[in-house]
Amino acid sequence: MGGAVFKKKNIPLFAMISPVTAWLIVLIAIPLVYILAISFCSTNADHNIAFHFTLKNYIRLFDPTILGIYSNSLIVSILSTAFCILLAYPFAYVLAKTTPFKKTLMMIFLMLPFWTNSLIRLYSWRTLLGKNGYINEFLVYIGLIDAPLEMMFTRGAVILGMVYTLLPFMVLPIHTAIDKLDTSLIEASKDLGANFWQTFKNVILPLTAPGIFAGSIMVFIPSLGFFFVSDLMGGGNNQIIGNLISRQFKESYNWPFGATLSIMLIVLTIVCVRLYTKSGGKLDELGNI
Amino acid sequence: MKIVTKIFLFFVIAALGFFAIACGSKKVNNGEVNVFIWTEYIPESVIEAFQDETGIKVNLATYSSNEDMLSKVKASQTSVYDIAVPSDYMVKRMIAEGLLSELDGASLQNFSNLDASYLNRDFDPKNLYSVPFMAGVAAVVVNKTMVSEEITTFFQLLEPKYKNSIVVLDDYRAVIGAVAKSLGYSFNTTSPADLKRVDSAMALLKPNVKLRDSDSPKTAMLNGETSIGYMWAAEIAIAMQEKPDTFEVVFPKEGAYLFIDNFVILKNAKNFENAKRFIEFILRPEISAQISEQYPYVNPNKEALKLLPASYLDNPASNVPPEVFKNGEFIKDVGQSIEIYDDIWTKFTR
Numbered sequence: 180m181g182g183a184v185f186k187k188k189n190i191p192l193f194a195m196i197s198p199v200t201a202w203l204i205v206l207i208a209i210p211l212v213y214i215l216a217i218s219f220c221s222t223n224a225d226h227n228i229a230f231h232f233t234l235k236n237y238i239r240l241f242d243p244t245i246l247g248i249y250s251n252s253l254i255v256s257i258l259s260t261a262f263c264i265l266l267a268y269p270f271a272y273v274l275a276k277t278t279p280f281k282k283t284l285m286m287i288f289l290m291l292p293f294w295t296n297s298l299i300r301l302y303s304w305r306t307l308l309g310k311n312g313y314i315n316e317f318l319v320y321i322g323l324i325d326a327p328l329e330m331m332f333t334r335g336a337v338i339l340g341m342v343y344t345l346l347p348f349m350v351l352p353i354h355t356a357i358d359k360l361d362t363s364l365i366e367a368s369k370d371l372g373a374n375f376w377q378t379f380k381n382v383i384l385p386l387t388a389p390g391i392f393a394g395s396i397m398v399f400i401p402s403l404g405f406f407f408v409s410d411l412m413g414g415g416n417n418q419i420i421g422n423l424i425s426r427q428f429k430e431s432y433n434w435p436f437g438a439t440l441s442i443m444l445i446v447l448t449i450v451c452v453r454l455y456t457k458s459g460g461k462l463d464e465l466g467n468i
Numbered sequence: 469m470k471i472v473t474k475i476f477l478f479f480v481i482a483a484l485g486f487f488a489i490a491c492g493s494k495k496v497n498n499g500e501v502n503v504f505i506w507t508e509y510i511p512e513s514v515i516e517a518f519q520d521e522t523g524i525k526v527n528l529a530t531y532s533s534n535e536d537m538l539s540k541v542k543a544s545q546t547s548v549y550d551i552a553v554p555s556d557y558m559v560k561r562m563i564a565e566g567l568l569s570e571l572d573g574a575s576l577q578n579f580s581n582l583d584a585s586y587l588n589r590d591f592d593p594k595n596l597y598s599v600p601f602m603a604g605v606a607a608v609v610v611n612k613t614m615v616s617e618e619i620t621t622f623f624q625l626l627e628p629k630y631k632n633s634i635v636v637l638d639d640y641r642a643v644i645g646a647v648a649k650s651l652g653y654s655f656n657t658t659s660p661a662d663l664k665r666v667d668s669a670m671a672l673l674k675p676n677v678k679l680r681d682s683d684s685p686k687t688a689m690l691n692g693e694t695s696i697g698y699m700w701a702a703e704i705a706i707a708m709q710e711k712p713d714t715f716e717v718v719f720p721k722e723g724a725y726l727f728i729d730n731f732v733i734l735k736n737a738k739n740f741e742n743a744k745r746f747i748e749f750i751l752r753p754e755i756s757a758q759i760s761e762q763y764p765y766v767n768p769n770k771e772a773l774k775l776l777p778a779s780y781l782d783n784p785a786s787n788v789p790p791e792v793f794k795n796g797e798f799i800k801d802v803g804q805s806i807e808i809y810d811d812i813w814t815k816f817t818r
Binding site (some may be wrong): 428430431 | 564
């Protein structure tokens with residue numbers, strides 16, 4: 180009898196959960212295990228994977244060139260995240276405090292460009308920032324500069340591209356945090372004689388910090404891997420980790436080393452998320468935008 | 469039990485629905501051909517003409533490197549793609565890996581239109597698996613209004629005075645090969661000593677390269693972003709058509725990178741007959757000429773050449789002189805040395 184009850188209770192449960200579980204196992208767990216396994220392999224003369232154990236790929240991570248690309252990538256990601264915070268915070272604050280009509284309008288303006296493919300939007304920056312682009316032409320015309328500035332195909336351009344592509348991922352978590360902010364706390368702070376900056380520093384900022392953290396994770400991690408941004412805006416001369424991985428799997432036929440680099444990226448991601456949860460962030464809030 | 473029955477029924481119905489869709493799409497498949505080809509290589513008008521004439525629907529997918537194509541073909545099931553267009557060395561590799569169907573080129577209609585110098589090459593000695601589509605070379609383009617010095621060799625591009633003013637193909641074999649060639653080595657050198665010197669020369673080229681772009685390198689030349697370019701001659705030909713007095717094509721004295729792109733039919737292709745008809749259609753002189761007018765690569769179809777206008781025939785960038793083909797070199801697999809190439813390229817692009 181007990182068995183029958185158990186079955187009655189659990190068979191529907193299994194039926195509901197197993198498709199998702201199967202999905203996770205087949206499309207996420209198995210490929211990840213495979214990636215981990217081949218990261219310890221080498222390649223043979225035909226450029227196929229040779230299944231014998233080696234640490235060669237992990238040792239190669241400490242090659243100065245590879246380390247150089249890692250440091251470039253980290254600089255780009257850190258600066259992109261910083262600029263995103265600076266741009267997104269005031270916007271999110273106004274967004275949270277404004278009338279519903281203006282709020283809808285601002286949301287539309289924020290999201291509308293993202294209905295266009297990001298490659299096309301990045302290409303349009305070339306027209307604006309190019310040597311003979313509109314911005315240079317305008318600056319020369321008003322006499323501010325004599326010769327066109329080299330703005331495109333620099334590290335600055337890569338960071339601009341990252342900020343432009345990832346800004347909404349910063350705005351939305353900060354907006355959620357500010358929206359949840361209890362206004363009576365701000366009023367209390369004012370009543371106790373704090374000016375705007377003191378209130379901001381001691382009340383608003385600490386209470387919205389989880390939103391900033393969540394947004395930073397959502398900007399920092401993708402910006403390590405968005406190789407198309409570095410290709411289009413940096414002209415391929417400002418490689419990030421994503422470029423390195425993509426090339427190992429394509430032109431260089433070196434899947435094992437590509438796998439090693441992917442594992443390192445996963446490790447880096449886990450470290451970032453651990454830092455986030457250690458400092459009081461909740462994993463729910465990463466998905467809760 | 470009721471819930472279980474319902475869930476069971478749900479799955480049965482879902483499965484039936486899935487089969488119905490699968491069978492339905494199979495029926496449409498009879499009149500299809502799935503073509504996997506380089507970006508900017510075949511005009512829409514040619515595809516439409518084929519569909520109108522034969523009633524066979526063409527599903528086009530595109531790629532921008534041989535390696536990209538190979539990994540997608542390997543990763544997909546049979547008959548996702550029927551036709552692909554690999555370059556010479558990639559044909560050889562695909563034959564070796566057993567990815568191609570025998571199509572026996574010589575038995576195809578219109579095959580005799582092809583110039584014999586493009587046939588029976590070492591990558592497919594009897595054209596059993598491949599039929600030449602287009603050929604070409606990588607050449608240097610110079611903006612005459614911005615560069616006063618006459619450029620004749622690739623070696624000159626290493627000079628510091630061209631700092632931040634060159635666009636090159638985002639293709640490591642083409643760039644490393646050209647630098648190797650400019651030092652007097654082969655495009656396919658595997659000698660570590662040679663490659664070490666190539667590496668040092670690449671360090672001279674690096675500050676001169678403003679951007680790498682394989683999709684549309686001519687754009688950077690046309691909008692004045694760069695004054696020198698290293699790209700496919702067909703791209704140069706298009707740029708020259710747009711601004712005839714500005715650009716000049718230079719075939720480096722050291723010898724150029726050559727390629728022949730070929731139609732192949734993939735192993736177990738479901739639409740084998742349709743794929744053959746498609747290739748036969750492209751081999752017609754008037755169709756082949758129509759393609760070259762829009763994308764001016766070197767056309768191996770000698771009957772098509774007779775139909776092409778003077779703008780194609782008189783421009784050395786589209787109608788590449790035969791001696792360039794004589795001096796040039798094809799890419800070959802470099803085996804394990806690819807790791808050294810990858811190292812050089814990683815340093816070059818960091």
